[in-house]
Amino acid sequence: MGYFAVNSIYRMSVSPSLNPHVSVDCVIFGFSKETLRLLLIKRTVPNAVTELDDSYYALPGDLVSDNENLDEAAARVLKELTGLSGIFLQQFQAFGDPLRITKAKDRAWLKGVRQDPDARVITVAYMALIDSNKVQIQPGSFSKEAVWLPIAEIPELAFDHNDISEGALMALREKVQIQPIAFELLPEKFTMSDLQTLYETILERDLDKRNFRRKMLNSGVITALPEKQHGVSNKPARYYVFNRNLVENGHLGFVNLKMEGSFTLFS
């Protein structure tokens, strides 16, 4: 019976709704100026120990509430930061190393912000793909500053967030080769060059223009609009849209990019 008493004390005094042992973190990808970027936040320390907080970025994340599932928690974090919902958001890995919280800076921050700063926290990492033009950073409680940083220029992050970001990038590279999800990073209307540049950026290799166009069009995942660019100082490019409905209803082949050294098996 003892554990019931302990349990109720625990629930009452630590927090009525936050589970102190599980968090979600969102690796939010955007694409602008021909660069793949992550949306990172500068941590807000309530009882400001300013020198520690100095230029210390982190992935947006939060503890999971007792009444929400993991997907909901991730969607909440995303919405609180960007104001957006209905975004591509996919769990990709849980991280639970007991040592992920041992950096001095992290411990200082946790002491200011968590009721149980020594607790082991495992985190479930999500990746989000966003058209970064749509993002309006919300004046939120949990970040005083948010920035889009090119993935090549990510500094040292809080906790194990560098590991998580790298994991997300690897997951993105793989997924993009199997499913047509890259479109989530572009605006509604985009040119074929936009799309190709995006793929080249993610995959870090050059693609043949003519082959790319042919395959993309044959795949049926995009539709040409009558509309073209205006006011560009060269031949205006046609706009395309992603056939989200077709793809989501499974009426369409995958966009399946070959991986380095791979080959296809079987009849």
Place this chain on the structure above:
Amino acid sequence: MGYFAVNSIYRMSVSPSLNPHVSVDCVIFGFSKETLRLLLIKRTVPNAVTELDDSYYALPGDLVSDNENLDEAAARVLKELTGLSGIFLQQFQAFGDPLRITKAKDRAWLKGVRQDPDARVITVAYMALIDSNKVQIQPGSFSKEAVWLPIAEIPELAFDHNDISEGALMALREKVQIQPIAFELLPEKFTMSDLQTLYETILERDLDKRNFRRKMLNSGVITALPEKQHGVSNKPARYYVFNRNLVENGHLGFVNLKMEGSFTLFS
């Protein structure tokens, strides 16, 4: 300051080493008699409420200790049950629905076995691929019976373990088409037919014998042995081995099976 006191009471009385909020579950695949199977356990209820326990299977799993990471916890569960280590074991998804623990049977079991039976538990699910001949079920504390059940005959399981199993199966089908991991389900030496039957079972479709052999051999992932079958009442088949070293060192192309309706992009 209050939370420190609570924290220490909590840690002392609930459990010194178990984190009550995160568990791991292992979906253990095996392949025998031309069937894909899962290794499931019958739950052991300490203060036996026998009628509730009746033929109620579950995935092997356990709470995660404070001093181990998630992979280690999963490996521990696997070893405690099968006696094996160094097995293919891969995290594939975290499950954290608040309602995953609401079945009456589950709650009864938790009350008998957990110090904090009402706690929200999220679980990190792993899939393991095993040569089922190697498994010697350990007379373990946490299961009084373990069985290999064909995936087509999985009954209702504890918690959300049916969801987890289905997720594992889907993950296996996808992974097997990208990486040469199916071999983990076979003995060291196997025939080409063994391998083909395995792929056909996992993918649930027939494959052309001649094309299969050609692709497998060209891929370089297997090597023919001089040895052949003995004592079979038909033409004896040649044995092959999986080139684990080559594959793990990345010196080899993937085994990449085409998916339904897919097509490959790019030069």
Place this chain on the structure above:
DNA sequence: ACACTTAGTGTCAATTGAACACTTCAAAAC
């Protein structure tokens, strides 16, 4: 010796992949 069963083998047509260069269109520069 014959029946039975599974192993093992090759070719051809169709598809897909990869490499490759010139013309078109608009604005800007002159």
Place this chain on the structure above:
DNA sequence: GTTTTGAAGTGTTCAATTGACACTAAGTGT
């Protein structure tokens, strides 16, 4: 208003891979 500039857009050819397809080989059992 002619020319320059820069990105868009377009087909073909050859090589490699895929997929379909049917018979012979090598053992055991009768």
